Amino acid sequence: MNQAGGPTKISIRGLHKAFGAKKVLQGVDLEVPEGSSTVIMGGSGAGKSVLLKHVIGLLRPDAGEVLVDGGDIGHLHEGDLNTVRRQFGMSFQEGALFDSMSVFDNIAFPLRRHSGLDPDGVAERVRECLRIVNLHDVEGKMPAELSGGMRRRVGFARAIALKPRILLFDEPTTGLDPVMTALIADTIRALTEDETVTALTITHDLQAAYAIADRIAMIFQGRIVFCGPPEAFQTNTDPVVEQFRTSNPIGPWTEAEL
Amino acid sequence: MHRTDRKRTVGAPGASGEALDAERLRCGPPENGEVRVELRGPWTLDRPLPSLGPVEAALARGGVERLRVTDGGLGEWDSSVLVYIEDIEAMAAERGALVDTGALPRGIRTLLELARSARGRPIERVEQPRPPLLVRVGDRAVWAWRGAVDGLEFGGEVAAAVWRFVRGRARYRRSDLLLAIQQCGAGALPIVSLLNFLVGLILGFVAATQLREWGAEIFVANLVGIGMVRALAAVVTGVTMAGRTGASFAAQLGTMQVNEEIDALRTFGIPPAEFLVLPRMMALGLMMPLLALYAVVVGLLGGAVVGISLLHFTLAEYAHQTYRALDLTDLGVGIFSAAVFGVLVALAGCYKGLRCGRSAAAVGEATTSAVVIGIVSIVVAMAFITWGCNILGI
Numbered sequence: 340m341n342q343a344g345g346p347t348k349i350s351i352r353g354l355h356k357a358f359g360a361k362k363v364l365q366g367v368d369l370e371v372p373e374g375s376s377t378v379i380m381g382g383s384g385a386g387k388s389v390l391l392k393h394v395i396g397l398l399r400p401d402a403g404e405v406l407v408d409g410g411d412i413g414h415l416h417e418g419d420l421n422t423v424r425r426q427f428g429m430s431f432q433e434g435a436l437f438d439s440m441s442v443f444d445n446i447a448f449p450l451r452r453h454s455g456l457d458p459d460g461v462a463e464r465v466r467e468c469l470r471i472v473n474l475h476d477v478e479g480k481m482p483a484e485l486s487g488g489m490r491r492r493v494g495f496a497r498a499i500a501l502k503p504r505i506l507l508f509d510e511p512t513t514g515l516d517p518v519m520t521a522l523i524a525d526t527i528r529a530l531t532e533d534e535t536v537t538a539l540t541i542t543h544d545l546q547a548a549y550a551i552a553d554r555i556a557m558i559f560q561g562r563i564v565f566c567g568p569p570e571a572f573q574t575n576t577d578p579v580v581e582q583f584r585t586s587n588p589i590g591p592w593t594e595a596e597l
Numbered sequence: 598m599h600r601t602d603r604k605r606t607v608g609a610p611g612a613s614g615e616a617l618d619a620e621r622l623r624c625g626p627p628e629n630g631e632v633r634v635e636l637r638g639p640w641t642l643d644r645p646l647p648s649l650g651p652v653e654a655a656l657a658r659g660g661v662e663r664l665r666v667t668d669g670g671l672g673e674w675d676s677s678v679l680v681y682i683e684d685i686e687a688m689a690a691e692r693g694a695l696v697d698t699g700a701l702p703r704g705i706r707t708l709l710e711l712a713r714s715a716r717g718r719p720i721e722r723v724e725q726p727r728p729p730l731l732v733r734v735g736d737r738a739v740w741a742w743r744g745a746v747d748g749l750e751f752g753g754e755v756a757a758a759v760w761r762f763v764r765g766r767a768r769y770r771r772s773d774l775l776l777a778i779q780q781c782g783a784g785a786l787p788i789v790s791l792l793n794f795l796v797g798l799i800l801g802f803v804a805a806t807q808l809r810e811w812g813a814e815i816f817v818a819n820l821v822g823i824g825m826v827r828a829l830a831a832v833v834t835g836v837t838m839a840g841r842t843g844a845s846f847a848a849q850l851g852t853m854q855v856n857e858e859i860d861a862l863r864t865f866g867i868p869p870a871e872f873l874v875l876p877r878m879m880a881l882g883l884m885m886p887l888l889a890l891y892a893v894v895v896g897l898l899g900g901a902v903v904g905i906s907l908l909h910f911t912l913a914e915y916a917h918q919t920y921r922a923l924d925l926t927d928l929g930v931g932i933f934s935a936a937v938f939g940v941l942v943a944l945a946g947c948y949k950g951l952r953c954g955r956s957a958a959a960v961g962e963a964t965t966s967a968v969v970i971g972i973v974s975i976v977v978a979m980a981f982i983t984w985g986c987n988i989l990g991i
Contacts, residue, residue, distance in 0.1 A: 397860050417754075421866035429864045435857035439773075449865045452768070494861075588707050589714065 345372035348505065348537045349394060353403035356389055363389050365561030366403070371554075374534040376527060378552035379541050380583065382592055385558050387541040388432065391507050394539065395427050396420045407505070425453055428503035432510045434494035436482040442469075443478040446497045454501060468496035473522055488515050495523060499530065506530060508540040512547040524550035545584065557583065559591070623669060624651035630662035634685065635669030636701075640678045652685055656692045664689050667700040679708055751948050754870035755878070762875060768867055769876050777880035781842040785888060788841065789834050793825075793892040796833050797899025800824055805907055814908045818918035821900030826927045828934065830892035831885075832979060835938030838885065839971030843946035846877050847967035850950025851960035859951065869951055878943040885939025886932045893931065926991050934982050938975045945970040 349371040356364040363386040371377050381387050392398040393405050393413065400413045412423055428449075436445050446465045450456055456464065469478065472492040482490055495511055508527065512520040524547055531538045531553075540551050548555055549569050556566040559579045565572065572580065582590030621640065625633040632655045655661060666682060682705075686696045698706060728736070761767040804820040850873060853859050859869050897919060904915040949967035953959050 392860070395864055397863060417868065421863075421868070424864055424866045427864060429861070431857040431861060433856060435861040437858055437861070438853070438856070452865060452867065497861075589711060593711065594714070 345374040345534070345537075347371065347406075348373040348375075348408065349539070350406040350409075351390070351394070351403070352406070354390070354393060354400050354405065355402040356386075356393065356398065357401055362561060364393075364400075367558070367561070367563055369556055369563050369566065371537060371539060373537050374531060375554055376531040376538045376540070376552055377554045377556060378548045379539065379556050379558055380543060380545075380548055381558035382543065382583070386561055387543075387558055388509055390558065391429075391509055391539065391541055394505075395424060395429055395507060425501075426504040427507065428498040428501060428505070429507040430491070430494045430498035430509060430511055432491075432513070433487070434482070434490035436490055436493055436497070438482055440481075441478065442474075442480050442482065442485070442493050445482070445493060446500050449497065449501050464500060465496075468500050469493075471499070471526055472496045473519070488519065491515065492519070492523070495526075499526075504535055504537065506536065506538040508538065510541055510543075512542060512544055520544070520547050521550065523547075527551045545586075622647040622651065624655050627655060627658065627661050630660055632656070632661050632664050634664055634666045636666065636671050636678065636681075637669040639672040640674040640681070642675055642677045646677055646681050649681075649684060649688065653688060656688060656694060661692065661694050664694055664696045665700065666696060666698050668702055671702065674705070676708075678705055679712060682709065683712070747952070748948070751870070751944075751951070754868060755874055755944065758868065758871040758875045761871060762879075767871050767875055769872050773873075774876035774880055777877050778884060780845070781838060781881050782884040782887070785838065785841060785884075786891070789837055789888055789892055790895050792833050792837055793830055793896040794899040796829055797821055797825055797896035798902055799899075800829070800896075801900035801903030802907070805903055809908075814904075815910070815914075815918050817900065817904055817908060818910075818915050819922035821903075822897060822919040822922045823927060825896035825900070826893050826923055826931045828931065828979060828983070830896050831889045831931050831935040831938055832975060833896075834885065834888050834892045834935060835942060835975040836972055838881065838888070838939065839942045839945070839968050839975065842881060843942040843967050843971040844964045846943060846946030847950040847953070847964045848960055850947055851953035851963040854951065854953045855955050855957070855960060874944070874947040874951070877947055878940055881939040881943040882936055883939075885935040885942075889931060889935030893928070930982070930986055930991065934979065937978050937982070941974040941978055942971040945974060 347370050349369075351367055351369040351371075354364050354367040355362075367386075367390060369377075369379075369390075379387050379390065389398060393400055394407070396405075396412045396415065403413070404411045405413045407423060410423070412420060415423065436442075437448065440448065443462075443465055446468055447461050450461045450464055454461070454464070465478070469475070472495055474489060474492055474496070477485065477489065477493070482493070485493065491511065491514065495508070498506065498508070506527070511523050511527070515523065527538050527540060528551060530536050538551075540548075542548050542551070552569050554567065555569055555572040556563050557572075557580055558564070565575055565577055565580050567575070573584065575581070575584075579591045581587075582592050621636065621638045623633075623635040623637065625635070632652075634652060652664070656664075664685060666685065671678075682696070682698060682701075689696045698709060701709075758767060801817055801821050804817045805814060808814055808816050808820075850859070850869075853873075859873075862869055862872060900919075901912065901915050904910045905912060910918075946967040949963040949970065953963040
């Protein structure tokens with residue numbers, strides 16, 4: 340855990356984003372130190388995925404900035420953005436596998452494009468990534484033949500294939516059984532053991548968050564209301580944090596929706 | 598939880614209703630100022646709520662300080678329980694009695710609490726007044742401007758992708774290109790044959806009935822020939838492909854958008870315009886001229902059927918007249934138009950697919966508007982090509 344030590348890798352300042360009349364992000368401020376494993380928590384529709392998509396430039400901010408290594412990627416030209424994105428790996432909620440390619444080709448896709456590995460090297464790395472997520476004998480299968488949980492794990496394997504410096508995981512454990520959840524959580528922790536690898540994970544699963552995070556941030560009504568180590572999260576008395584942590588049906592989360 | 602609902606569902610239970618009530622509601626006699634109300638069996642909205650009569654009667658006897666609502670073997674339940682308890686509470690409040698719901702299942706208690714916390718707060722109804730004319734005009738203008746900018750951006754991305762392709766540096770999969778070629782080539786032949794044959798036939802028939810009056814039947818061959826070769830074969834084929842292939846491109850890319858596949862592609866630094874649009878555009882741009890050439894032949898055959906069966910020419914006569922009427926320029930214009938239509942239809946489909954929303958319904962909308970835009974752009978492009986040919990004298 341080095342949330343105090345590492346230099347800031349990703350810095351989000353005053354980020355605003357609205358879709359039509361719906362204001363999703365209303366001034367998000369978040370600093371992510373290099374080498375940390377930060378988990379963003381929040382209810383469904385709180386804007387977690389939208390926030391993550393800003394970090395990799397899939398969405399453009401209405402206002403505010405997203406700095407990666409000090410450079411603002413919110414206003415980069417698409418071509419330059421593609422270069423910045425080489426150091427990113429992202430897994431998506433439902434896996435987002437390319438439907439027309441086999442599992443092997445899906446994981447090999449970024450390797451063939453960017454790694455410079457020869458076909459043998461690619462094949463070896465693909466198998467290694469599949470081993471990490473504990474999938475066997477699926478290389479030749481098409482995504483449609485896999486279960487939802489398996490697709491998510493293949494998506495996870497594809498995200499880590501290039502050994503990127505910044506890892507973004509959108510709900511990596513949702514829909515997985517407890518054993519696989521623990522496996523994915525351990526993998527994320529193990530990846531961030533490397534001081535230069537930074538992970539940003541979205542989840543609404545408390546157990547997974549405690550297992551993954553050395554910092555937890557909570558997003559509520561388009562703002563970060565808490566950010567700190569898990570121990571501080573567990574003792575925080577902010578009603579928003581408390582309701583979420585204690586799974587209480589009554590509190591600010593539900594009032595906001597009434 | 599409006600009280601008016603209660604009137605309807607509780608009102609005047611019949612004899613069988615009474616029996617049913619007793620099964621679900623038991624109201625004991627007052628003991629030390631306390632009345633026990635037991636709820637039992639299934640409580641769901643699809644059956645009428647038991648009458649409040651017994652509770653009311655117990656309260657009316659007076660001296661009741663507390664109503665204890667308990668779970669006496671509650672089966673399946675939903676918000677009907679809450680409505681009922683709310684009504685009991687209201688009735689008790691009138692008589693100054695308290696209601697104790699502490700012995701009810703936890704789920705009911707939390708929901709009751711939630712309902713109470715919301716009470717007294719006005720329901721916020723977002724009423725949006727119709728904005729004044731000037732605002733609406735402005736909104737439309739901004740919307741149109743954004744659309745134009747977005748379209749130009751897409752055009753620019755595609756142009757950049759084409760430029761990379763020309764330099765041999767485009768990133769796409771050859772298998773995608775071949776698959777798209779197969780989809781919009783051989784697969785489309787039956788429908789293209791049918792439509793163009795019929796269009797040739799109709800054109801010939803209409804021409805025959807008119808030209809016969811002047812004894813100029815042989816010019817049916819000219820009319821069908823020039824009409825099909827210069828314009829109609831390309832237009833009919835283009836419209837067919839807009840409905841068939843353009844729609845399928847929009848649906849494919851739209852589904853990829855919904856599955857976040859396009860986002861994933863972009864995170865790998867691959868522009869969708871190159872990887873997805875380019876092969877589809879090339880496939881349709883290459884195959885449309887071939888399809889149009891084939892369509893010309895089929896269309897001319899349709900005309901020939903009229904010439905031979907209705908006007909009693911021989912096949913040789915009709916073919917010779919067609920041959921004399923046409924030159925290569927006509928064919929060139931037709932083929933060129935077909936290539937343009939192919940590119941337009943592919944672009945419309947891909948554009949709508951990439952800009953698709955993130956739901957199944959949005960994919961449907963994208964598909965529909967891809968077809969509409971494809972057909973409109975074909976007709977507009979045809980007008981421009983005809984105008985251009987007129988100026989150039991070809």
